[in-house]
Amino acid sequence: MSQNRPVVLLVEDEPAMREGLVHNLEFEDFEVRAASDGPSGLEAARAGGVDLVILDVMLPGLDGFQVLQKMREAGSDTPVLLLTAKSLESDKLVGFKLGADDYVTKPFSVLELVARAKALLRRRGKKSASLDRYKFRDIEVDFVAMEVSKGGDAVDFSLKEMEMLRLLIEKRGQAVSRKDMLKIVWGYEEGSLPATRTIDTHIARIRNKLGGEDGCDFIKTVHKVGYKLED
Numbered sequence: 001m002s003q004n005r006p007v008v009l010l011v012e013d014e015p016a017m018r019e020g021l022v023h024n025l026e027f028e029d030f031e032v033r034a035a036s037d038g039p040s041g042l043e044a045a046r047a048g049g050v051d052l053v054i055l056d057v058m059l060p061g062l063d064g065f066q067v068l069q070k071m072r073e074a075g076s077d078t079p080v081l082l083l084t085a086k087s088l089e090s091d092k093l094v095g096f097k098l099g100a101d102d103y104v105t106k107p108f109s110v111l112e113l114v115a116r117a118k119a120l121l122r123r124r125g126k127k128s129a130s131l132d133r134y135k136f137r138d139i140e141v142d143f144v145a146m147e148v149s150k151g152g153d154a155v156d157f158s159l160k161e162m163e164m165l166r167l168l169i170e171k172r173g174q175a176v177s178r179k180d181m182l183k184i185v186w187g188y189e190e191g192s193l194p195a196t197r198t199i200d201t202h203i204a205r206i207r208n209k210l211g212g213e214d215g216c217d218f219i220k221t222v223h224k225v226g227y228k229l230e231d
Contacts, residue, residue, distance in 0.1 A: 005031040006051040006121055011041030011067065012083065013059050021054070024110045030117070038062025045071050050078055052120055054113070057084040057095070065098055072099040079120040083108075092159055096146045102187070112187070119187035134169050136231035137218070139210055141165060148209075155209050160185060164202055168219065168229040177226040203227055 008030045012018040018034055025032045033050065035041035038061040045053055045067070053071075057064035068080055082095045082103040092103055101123075102116050134141045138151045143166055148155040157165070163185045167176060178199045182188045207216035220228050 005029055007031045007033065007049060008117065009033045009035065009041065009044050009050045009053045011035045011038070011044075011053065011059065011064070012056045013037055014056075021110070021113070024114070025117075028114050038064070038067050042067045042070055045076065045078065046074065051124065052117055053078055053080045054117065055080055055082055057082055057091075065094060068095065068098045068100060079124050081113075081116060081120060093146055096159065097144075116187035119184065123184070141169070150210060157209065158205075161202055161206055161209075164199075165206060168227065169231075172229045172231060175222040175225050175228045179226075181226065199226070 008025055010018065010021055010025065010032055012021060012034070013036050015036075018036065022032045022034055033044055035044050038059040040061075041053075041055065041059065042062060044050070055064045055067060059067070062070075064082060064084075068082070071078070071080070079101040080099065082092075082100045083106060084091065084095070084103055085106040095103055101120055104113050104116060132142070132144045134143075140149045142148075143162065146157075146159075146162055148157045148162070148165070164181060167181065167184055181199050203219065207219055210216050210219075218229055218231055220230055222228055
């Protein structure tokens, strides 16, 4: 990450949205470089010196998926946040399989975008602690291909369930609070954490999908705190 302000490359072809996002990101103390189409965005990304790329999917010249693919094929590990008007889970999975780090679906609030950008930059500082694949018991998790299998059979996981499972695996043996899950997985800031049971709902789904006849005994509830994985 840059020594001073984090540098964000914004690739967005809609002039009004691009101008508004540049203004808001600069207000949040980001240094912003902007591009209006796929080829110029790819060129700017290849030039280096960027801490985060905010990349619209629908772009002229090259679409966001093509830009992302070319970045990853060239060896770039710069975090990429996709902006997409598509709400289908399958479209988002395409982005993750190509190497996206997060996504925001249009229309979105600037607060959400900024929160997710900051969360990615925090995770960037901890990248060495992350992993691509993990196996325990009869469960195999591939975070590159975004696939989970149990006993050799594929298990359907949503994007948020994958992100929560990754966090639990990376912190295995440690209690992860609901507050930390909201900040790391959902990108919320400390002062804007929602009062929600969504964490418990997602954990219940993960347990149901990974538990066998004996249930999911490896994701433990930590009373009044959150959850931990003991494999």
